[in-house]
Amino acid sequence: MLEKEEHSMERAEWEITQLERRLEEIENYLENIMQTSRECVIVTNIDGNIIRMNAALVDILGYSIEELLGKRLADITQVTPGDYISTTGETVVIDDEFLADYEEIQTRISQGERSQYETYLLQKCGKLVPMEMSTAMVYDKYENKNGMVSVGWDITERKKMFEALKKAKKKAEDATRSKSEFLANMSHEIRTPMNAVIGFTDMLLETELDDEQIDYVQTVKRSGEALVYLINDILDISKIEAGKMTLEEIDFDPELLAYDVCDLIRSKVEGKPVELLCHIDDDIPSYVEGDPAKFRQVLVNLIGNATKFTSQGEIELSLKIEEEDEDRIKLHARVRDTGIGIPKDKLEGVFEMFKQADGSTTREYGGTGLGLAICKRISNAMGGDVWAESPADWGMREADCGVENGKSKIQSPLSAIQNPKSKIGGPGSIFHFTTWLKKSDKKPSVKDCRASLEGKKVLVADDNQTNLFILGHLLDSAGARVELVSEAEKVEDAALSALSKGDSFDLGVLDIQMPVMSGYEVARRFRQNEKLRDLPLLAFSSSTIDGTKKSREAGFDGFLLKPIRREKLLDMMERLLGKKVGGSSIKIGKTTHGLAEGGKQEISTQLTLNEGIKQSVRILLVEDNPVNQKLASKMLTKAGYQVEIANNGQEAVEMYKKSVNGCEGKEVRKEGMGKSETGRYSFVFMDMQMPVMDGLEATKLIRNLECGLWNDPNAEQSEIRNPKSEIIRIPIIAMTANTMEGDREKCLEAGMDDYIPKPIKREVVFDMVEKWVKS
Amino acid sequence: MDVKGLAENLGLEEDEYLELLELFLETTESNLDKLRTGIDTGDTQEVVASSHSIKGSSANLGLEKIFEIAKGVEEKARQNGLEGAAKAAEFIKEQCDQIAGEIRVI
The missing domain is CATH 3.30.450.20 (PAS domain)
Known part of the structure; x- marks a missing residue:
């Protein structure tokens, strides 16, 4: 055990x-x-x-x-x-x-x-x-x-490597930035003397020179200008690359801007058989918020580009809405031309710096090769893009016209029209430009409420199908009944046939440059025909040369250059519809000034329309010195503006008060041409130093009134009358001989919007007026 | 005196410019009175106001000599200085008289 x-x-x-x-x-x-x-x-x-x-x-x-x-x-x-x-x-x-x-x-x-x-x-x-x-x-x-x-x-080694990489990256970025900054500075330094070179060349050209000398000097001038363009482009590019491009956020009217660009470009196609067309979709908002200067720069570049490569045919700028969300809107501009076109494999390359589709084109067509690269970068910065299409990409012309929407009743006559002009020219190209813009809070004015055009029957003749479409659509949406004719020789028949049916035309709009028969000839025939003598006729031309004179001689009542803003065209039509022709029957509609006097045939032009706008501008001039009062008011009234004078700040405040109160009683007219007969001033020119009350004080009081006017409980009446009205801030521009530093700041602090130093110069004054009237 | 050139600069007709000149002489007369009173009583505010007024209107009409002098007086008076002002007033008066003489000829 x-x-x-x-x-x-x-x-x-x-x-x-x-x-x-x-x-x-x-x-x-x-x-x-x-x-x-x-x-x-x-x-x-x-x-x-x-x-x-x-x-x-x-x-x-x-x-x-x-x-x-x-x-x-x-x-x-x-x-x-x-x-x-x-x-x-x-x-x-x-x-x-x-x-x-x-x-x-x-x-x-x-x-x-x-x-x-x-x-x-x-x-x-x-x-x-x-x-x-x-x-x-x-x-x-x-x-x-x-x-x-x-x-x-x-991980010592890994850290070391990481630090080294970080340093290298920063160094590379710094190098790029300083390179761009250097470029920007250098460009500025070059531009200053170049301006002097061009300026003095201009002066030299005004002196007495023989033909050879003129030729040399002009070459100097052209080269200088080319250099300045190049420098400006480089400056733009370097600004963008240095991250210095800032985008503004201002309310602007894209339609107005598009037509402005067309006005600017028109001179470049002058003398060439090229039609400049502009098609703005109906649903384009009256105002958007974004950077109008950049938007404009891209459009000018794209259309300017088109003019360079298009020798005949047409250039069309169209603008439509691509996308929309709650507070933003994406605009899509297309510039279509009938120029030499771009081969498909070069479409991407044209947006690279210093590259054109074909190296040799630079010699023939000029250009810095930077414009499109700049457009691309600007559009990208604005959340959009710029790209090009070659003709093989775009299908039928109908798609270009937007007829596929099919909502217009003028579709059928259009599709039946054959257009000889649009087949002229090269294969062409389309440039697209998209950009996101904010929706503006600024109240859109109602575009198509022209009672006087409602139901009026208008005959439009133009051989250019695109233009016919644009015009037809525009008039259609303004409520007029339109008949489109593409062949000049059929215009008279169309008018006679309508007459015989008892449904005669109220107005005719005729293109001037038409094959077979010119617009002048058509007008002459109308004036010779007893039955058609009284029909108001509007000449709608692409050429500025002698247009007004020839049109008047041929019997036209109005003359406008293509392309024209919808507003302007409709204003002109209203004017013509209200006009008495040939001294006989009186047409329905409102009577306007500028009537033919004593049988002398007068013709309405864009200038007449501008005059109308100018006369509606009321300026309050606040100035104590009688000399300055008289000088400024002379300058302004001569230019067509209305001027009222206050002798000092106190008077100015009183007059301002009265103008506003007077205005409330009457109806505030905002639509149309803004031809308000009401008491409100368009803006104020304000002297600084005056007895009784100086300019700073007066400005402060007016600004207070503006706020108080709409906040004061006693003023609720005005709010009821004009419920949607925002606080209307009147532009106040200082006019002063105080040119010391800090004075400008004082003015702006007191609530003024701008500043003109004395002595007053005409150009400065008019620029200022235009600037503030437009806005 | 190049009335035509001065008028053109302002975009005016000759007679319109002459009309303005006459108005200038009138206005300046009363401004000079104020200027002298200001100098006599040592009221620099008054001197600033009257010389400022002369300065602005003469500049607008392209009367450079008067403009320069008036400007000098105003700037000095702003610093409370009145020395030389009386002399300047005299000089402006002379200039005005000279212009008045020329107008009469035209």
Whole structure:
């Protein structure tokens, strides 16, 4: 029995020895793995004391094993805040934020999360080693926390590389920026003397020169101008690349802008058989918010480009809405031409800097090769794009005209019309420009409420199908009944046939340049025909040369240049419909001024319309000096504006008050040409230094009135009369001989909008008037 | 005096410019009175106001000599200085008389 017990004791001891040996083997095995690992291993007990580590850690930290065994983990990880040198050579700042982050990671680990993170370990010599660590809790078999194990990598090299890359990137960016800044400065420095060169060349041209000299000087001038264009383009590009292009946010009328651009471009096609057309979709809003100057720049560039490459045919600018969301609108402008076109494989290339479709075109057509690149960048900055299409991409002409919408009743006569002109010219190209713009809060004026055109029957003759479509659509949407004729020789018959059916025309609109028979000839025939003599006729021409004179001689009543804004065209038509022709029957409609007097045949032109607008501009001139009063009012009245004079600030305030009150009683007319006969002033020219009350004081009072007028509870009457009316801020422009520094700021601070220094110059004054009347 | 040129600069007819000149002489006469009173009583405010008025109108009409002098008087008076002002007033008066003489000839 005892023997048996002894035996079992021996057996147990043996087993224990075996187990211990096995344990030792595992221990060695693990220790070997740990020590051969290139990664650092740190094991701590539950109290945070380091109980194990490997050679890699010893190597990195520079402590001996014994030294480390006496430390807590916190001794090498939780550094006191301050500046340290890192093994990368950089200075590392350990701040509270860094420590808080570290603390958070430790908390997550102690909650059982296995965490990988970057941190620093403190070397014996005091340097910090950047480490990537992976840490987890260790548990015993009862799931109690037993300690913590961390494995880490020295990431000094990686950090060094990262820093080097960051530096290189910054250096590269700085280089680009300073290059662009240098370009911008240099361009400015060149531009200044170039302006002098061109200016003096102009003056030289005004002196007496022989033909040879004139030729030389003109070459100097042209070259100088070309250089300035190039510099401006470079300046634009470098501004964009230097990140200095800023986009404004101003309310503007995209339709007005499009026609402005056409006006500007017209001179470039003058003398060429090229029709310039403009087609604005009906749903284009009256106002959008964006950068009108940039918008305009892109359009001018694209259309200007089209004029360069189009020798005959037509150039059409169209504008429509591409997309719309709650507070933004995406406009899509297309510029279609019938020029030389662009080969398909060059379509992308034209938007690169200094590249044209064909290197040789530069010599023939000029240009800097930067314009389209600039357009592309501007449009991208405005959230859109610019791209080109070659003729192979666009299908039938109908698509261009937008007839596929099919909502217009003039569709059928249109599709039947054959257009000889549109087949003229090259393969052509289409440039597209899209841009996101904000919707404007500015109240849109109602576009098509022309009672006087409602139901009127209008005959339109033009051999250009696109133009016929545009005109037809425009008149149709204004409520007129339209008949379109594309052949000049059939116009008279059309008019006679309508007459015989008892449904005669109220107005005729004739293109001038038509094949077989010109518009002049058609008009002459009408005037010679007893039955058609009284029909008001409007000449709608592409050529400015002698147009007005010839049209008057041929018997036209009005003359307009293509393309013309919808508003202007409708204004003109109203004017003609209200006009008495040939001294006989009186047409229905309102009578207007500018009537033929004493049998003398007068013709209405765009100028007549502008005059009408000008006369509706009322200017309040505040000035105490009689000389200045008289001079300014002479200048302005001569130019066709209405001027009223206040002798000092006090009078000005009184007159302003009266004008506003008087206005409330009457109806505020905003639509149409704005020919308001009401008392409101369009704007104020204000002298600064005056007796009784000076300009600053008066401005402040007027600004207060403007606010008080609409906030005053007693003024609720006005709000009822004109509920949607916003506070109308009258532009006040300082006119002063105080040209010292700071005066301008004083004016603006007091609530003035602009500033003209004395002596007053005509150009400055008129520019100012136009600027503020337009806005 | 180049009346034609001065008128053209302003976009006016010759007779319109002459009319303005006469108005200028009248106005300046009363401004000069105020200027002298200001100088006599040491009222720099008055001197600033009257010389400022002369300055603005002469500049507008392109009468550079008068403009320069009036400007000088105004600037000095703004710093409370009145020395030379009386002499300047005299000079402006002379200039005006000269212009008046020329107008009569035209």
